[in-house]
Amino acid sequence: MLSTLVDKIFPTYSFHVIINNRIFISRGQKRLTEKNRITVGIYGHQYTIVGEDSANHIRQVASLVDEKMREIKSKNPSLDTSKLAVLTAVNAVHDYLKLKEKAEILEKQLQHLKD
């Protein structure tokens, strides 16, 4: 049931996160496989992240989110955790879109050289 829901809604599988023993699916196509189950700390909270990605990748993701939240907090001490996390997400999506533009240019250059 869970994986069927996930199959319908999310285009690609990445991983799901367990908070207080409840599972929160981020997105996915594949059935849940608990290949890597890693507990990480992000901004003072424990999250168990389960996914097909390597433990190193999952730890790196968690570490970068934690680091970015602390970095923004240190400059804006009055920012509450929720807005801090939104701002962290805003930054990450900004970085993603900028990198996507770069990757698209690289792909075009590569295609041009291959033609």
Added chain:
Amino acid sequence: MLSTLVDKIFPTYSFHVIINNRIFISRGQKRLTEKNRITVGIYGHQYTIVGEDSANHIRQVASLVDEKMREIKSKNPSLDTSKLAVLTAVNAVHDYLKLKEKAEILEKQLQHLKD
């Protein structure tokens, strides 16, 4: 003073966000230029995002964060906003790192073809 701090701490400039008339710097190298000052709604809160990026880019970033938060919330109604935003950030950083791997491969392929 603000820009000096920013210069020291953040490696590259992206944009800063104003919440309740207070400015929250995400990161930056350049002085603040209020070239584009866009108010966007992310998950029921208003954020004024100021940056050198185009208004379209800023709106796209905000829209993607809002969309992802609502998507995760719809599947996990009991998730509080703070954890929801952290999970959104986790997803965005995951996507970023995966795309970074892809971009690095493209760069290597391009370099190989040029050599």
